Amino acid sequence: MKSIRDLDLRGKRLFLRVDFNVPLDRGRVTDRTRIEETIPTVRLAADTGAQVICASHLGKPKGKVKPELSLAPVAVAFAEALGHSVRFVEECVGPEAEASVRNLEPGEVLLLENLRFHAGEESNDPEFAKDLAALADLYVDDAFGASHRAHASVVGVPGLLPEKGAGLLLEKEVRELSRLLDPQRPFAVILGGAKISGKIDALRALARRADVLLLGGGMANHFVRAIGLPVGRSLLEEDKVPVAREVLDLCKKEGKTIALPSDFVVAASVDDAKGARTVGISKIPDDRMTLDIGQKTLEQFERLLEPARTIFWNGPMGVFEHPPFDRGTKALAMLLAESSAVTVVGGGESVAAVNEAGLAEKFTHVSTGGGASLEFLTAGTLPGIEALQ
Numbered sequence: 001m002k003s004i005r006d007l008d009l010r011g012k013r014l015f016l017r018v019d020f021n022v023p024l025d026r027g028r029v030t031d032r033t034r035i036e037e038t039i040p041t042v043r044l045a046a047d048t049g050a051q052v053i054c055a056s057h058l059g060k061p062k063g064k065v066k067p068e069l070s071l072a073p074v075a076v077a078f079a080e081a082l083g084h085s086v087r088f089v090e091e092c093v094g095p096e097a098e099a100s101v102r103n104l105e106p107g108e109v110l111l112l113e114n115l116r117f118h119a120g121e122e123s124n125d126p127e128f129a130k131d132l133a134a135l136a137d138l139y140v141d142d143a144f145g146a147s148h149r150a151h152a153s154v155v156g157v158p159g160l161l162p163e164k165g166a167g168l169l170l171e172k173e174v175r176e177l178s179r180l181l182d183p184q185r186p187f188a189v190i191l192g193g194a195k196i197s198g199k200i201d202a203l204r205a206l207a208r209r210a211d212v213l214l215l216g217g218g219m220a221n222h223f224v225r226a227i228g229l230p231v232g233r234s235l236l237e238e239d240k241v242p243v244a245r246e247v248l249d250l251c252k253k254e255g256k257t258i259a260l261p262s263d264f265v266v267a268a269s270v271d272d273a274k275g276a277r278t279v280g281i282s283k284i285p286d287d288r289m290t291l292d293i294g295q296k297t298l299e300q301f302e303r304l305l306e307p308a309r310t311i312f313w314n315g316p317m318g319v320f321e322h323p324p325f326d327r328g329t330k331a332l333a334m335l336l337a338e339s340s341a342v343t344v345v346g347g348g349e350s351v352a353a354v355n356e357a358g359l360a361e362k363f364t365h366v367s368t369g370g371g372a373s374l375e376f377l378t379a380g381t382l383p384g385i386e387a388l389q
C-alpha cells in the first residue's frame with residue numbers, strides 16, 4: 001500500500017475519500033474528532049499544490065437527497081478545523097461538481113455533497129464510480145471509518161485511477177490496530193453496544209484471539225439468555241442467542257475467561273431514571289430491561305483487567321446517551337485510562353465516553369472507526385485497504 005507521501009500531487013486533482021460521518025444536532029457538528037483527525041492529510045495535499053476534492057458519506061440517506069443529511073454544515077466545521085476556506089458543491093458527480101473542480105486552484109479544498117444521496121455509492125455501481133473518478137487524477141483514502149464498506153468511493157474509484165495511496169489517518173489506524181493482531185498477552189477484549197447482529201463475525205474472531213472476553217450492553221443479554229436466565233423486557237435478538245451459546249462453548253473449550261456482568265441496572269424504560277435499580281444477573285424482573293452494568297460488575301471487570309497487557313474496547317456498557325445509564329460506560333473509560341496496558345478503543349459511543357471525560361490522551365489509540373476497527377481485527381484487512389494494493 002502506497003502512502004500519500006509517495007504520490008506526486010503537485011498540480012494534480014486529488015480525490016480524497018474522508019469519513020466525515022459526524023454527529024449533527026440541529027445543523028451543527030457536535031463532535032469534530034473525525035474531521036480533525038483528517039486535517040494533517042488535507043494540509044499535506046493542499047501544501048503540496050494538489051487540488052483537493054474531498055468526498056464523504058453522512059448517515060444513511062439510502063440513495064435519496066435528504067436535506068438534513070447534507071454535508072453543508074460539515075463544510076463549515078471542516079473550514080474551521082483547517083483554518084482555511086473550503087468550497088462546497090451541492091452535488092458529488094455531474095456538471096455542477098465538474099465545474100467546481102475546474103474552478104479549483106492548486107492548494108484549494110473542495111467538499112462534495114453526500115455520496116450516499118446516490119444509490120450507486122452503496123451498490124458500488126461502476127457508472128457512479130466512473131463519474132466520481134472522472135473528477136480526479138489521483139486517489140487517496142483517509143476514511144478509515146468507512147474502509148469496511150465495499151462502496152463505490154472506497155473500492156470502485158481506486159480501481160479506476162492509476163495512482164492511489166493511503167492518507168495519514170488511514171496509515172495511523174492500520175499501524176495502531178495491527179499491534180492488536182499480535183498483541184502482548186494477556187489480551188482482553190471488552191465488547192458492548194446495543195446489538196449483537198453486525199458483530200457476530202467479530203465476536204467469534206475476538207473470542208479466538210483474546211485471552212479474556214468481557215461483555216456488556218445489549219450484547220450481554222444474549223449471553224444471559226444463553227445460560228438459561230430470564231432477561232425480562234431487555235433488548236434481545238432471539239435468533240442470535242445460539243451465537244452466544246457457541247461463543248460460550250468455544251471459550252470453555254479453549255480455556256478462556258469469558259465474563260458476563262454479575263449485576264445490571266434495570267428500569268421500565270430508558271425514560272425511567274427514577275425507577276432504576278441494581279439487580280443480580282439471575283434476578284432480572286419480567287417487566288424491566290437491562291440498561292447498564294452494575295457496580296459489582298465494574299469491580300469484577302477491574303479484577304479481570306488487572307493482569308492484561310493489551311485491552312481492546314468496542315461498544316458502550318449501557319444506554320450511554322440516557323443518563324443515569326451512562327455510568328457503567330464512563331466508569332469503564334476511567335478504568336482503562338488508568339491502566340498501564342496498551343489500550344485501544346473504537347466505536348462511536350465508547351469513543352464519545354472517552355472524549356467527554358477528557359481521557360483520550362490516556363489511551364494508546366482512539367480509533368475513528370467503530371465497525372471498521374472490529375472488522376480489521378476480525379479479518380486483518382479491509383476492502384478499502386485491499387483496493388489500495
Ligand code: 3PG
Pocket residue numbers: 019021059060145146149369370371372
Ligand atoms: C461509521 O460511522 O462507522 C462509518 O462512517 C461508517 O458508516 P456506516 O455504518 O453508515 O456505513
